[in-house]
Amino acid sequence: MKRIEVHEMENFIKDALLGTMYTNSNVEEYNEILTILASLAAESSSSSEDSEQEQIEHPKCSNFVDTIDSFEDEDFKSHFRLSRTTLDYLIGRYEESEQTRFATKAGKTKIPAKTMMYMYVWYLSNTITYRQLAVLFGVTKSTAWAIVRRVVAWVISIGHEFVKWPIGDALEETTRKFLQRKQIPGVIGAIDCTHIINAPIKDKHIYFDRKRNYSVVLQAIVDAD
Known part of the structure; x- marks a missing residue:
C-alpha cells in the first residue's frame, strides 16, 4: 500500500x-x-x-x-x-x-x-x-x-x-444555568487544564513537564452543560 x-x-x-x-x-x-x-x-x-x-x-x-x-x-x-x-x-x-x-x-x-x-x-x-x-x-x-x-x-x-464565547441570549442562559446549579452569579464558564501526552519533534525539550513527560498543555473553558 x-x-x-x-x-x-x-x-x-x-x-x-x-x-x-x-x-x-x-x-x-x-x-x-x-x-x-x-x-x-x-x-x-x-x-x-x-x-x-x-x-x-x-x-x-x-x-x-x-x-x-x-x-x-x-x-x-x-x-x-x-x-x-x-x-x-x-x-x-x-x-x-x-x-x-x-x-x-x-x-x-x-x-x-x-x-x-x-x-x-x-x-x-x-x-x-x-x-x-x-x-x-x-x-x-x-x-x-x-x-x-x-x-x-x-x-x-x-x-x-462550538468553540466560541457565548453572547446575547446564550450568555444569559449560561449564567442562569451556573447560578441554578452552583449558586454563583455572573459565571460564563469553568476553566481547567490537562496534558496531551505527546510533543512535536521540533524543540521537544520545551514540552518536558513537571511530571517528567513530554506533553502539550491544553487549557479549556466549558459551559454549564
Missing part, C-alpha cells in the same frame, strides 16, 4: 484549518497550531503502512457497529464518553458533508459515515491502537488511520461553531 507522505498530511491539516481560523487570528498562533498538528501526524505516519501478511494474520469483526447499536444508553456513554444523542447529531452533520463516504480500495464497499464516526470517537475515548481499531471495525490498519485523520479534519472545520 502506498505510504501517506508527511507533507500530504501537513497540507491536509492546513486545508482544514484555513477554513476555520478567524480572520483576525494571530499568524504566529496559526503557524504554531499547524506545526503541532503536522508533527503529531508525522509521528503517526508509519501507522499507515499495512502488509498483506498482516491482513491474513489478523481476522476482523464484521458486526461491531451492530453491537454498539445494541448498547444500553449507560453503556454507550461509558464507552464513547458521549451520549447517544450527541453522537447521532455528529453523524447526521457528517453525513451532510462532502466526506460522507470513504472508499478504501477500488471494488470494495465504501464505509458509511456512521461507521467512520464510531471509529473516530471509539479511538479517542478508549486509547487503543490503530491495529485494534481495525480489528474491531473490520478494516485494514491503514484505513483506520486514514479515517481517524479524515474525521479529525472535519471536526476542525466545524469547530468554530
Whole structure:
C-alpha cells in the first residue's frame, strides 16, 4: 500500500484549518497550531503502512457497529464518553458533508459515515491502537488511520461553531444555568487544564513537564452543560 507522505498530511491539516481560523487570528498562533498538528501526524505516519501478511494474520469483526447499536444508553456513554444523542447529531452533520463516504480500495464497499464516526470517537475515548481499531471495525490498519485523520479534519472545520464565547441570549442562559446549579452569579464558564501526552519533534525539550513527560498543555473553558 502506498505510504501517506508527511507533507500530504501537513497540507491536509492546513486545508482544514484555513477554513476555520478567524480572520483576525494571530499568524504566529496559526503557524504554531499547524506545526503541532503536522508533527503529531508525522509521528503517526508509519501507522499507515499495512502488509498483506498482516491482513491474513489478523481476522476482523464484521458486526461491531451492530453491537454498539445494541448498547444500553449507560453503556454507550461509558464507552464513547458521549451520549447517544450527541453522537447521532455528529453523524447526521457528517453525513451532510462532502466526506460522507470513504472508499478504501477500488471494488470494495465504501464505509458509511456512521461507521467512520464510531471509529473516530471509539479511538479517542478508549486509547487503543490503530491495529485494534481495525480489528474491531473490520478494516485494514491503514484505513483506520486514514479515517481517524479524515474525521479529525472535519471536526476542525466545524469547530468554530462550538468553540466560541457565548453572547446575547446564550450568555444569559449560561449564567442562569451556573447560578441554578452552583449558586454563583455572573459565571460564563469553568476553566481547567490537562496534558496531551505527546510533543512535536521540533524543540521537544520545551514540552518536558513537571511530571517528567513530554506533553502539550491544553487549557479549556466549558459551559454549564
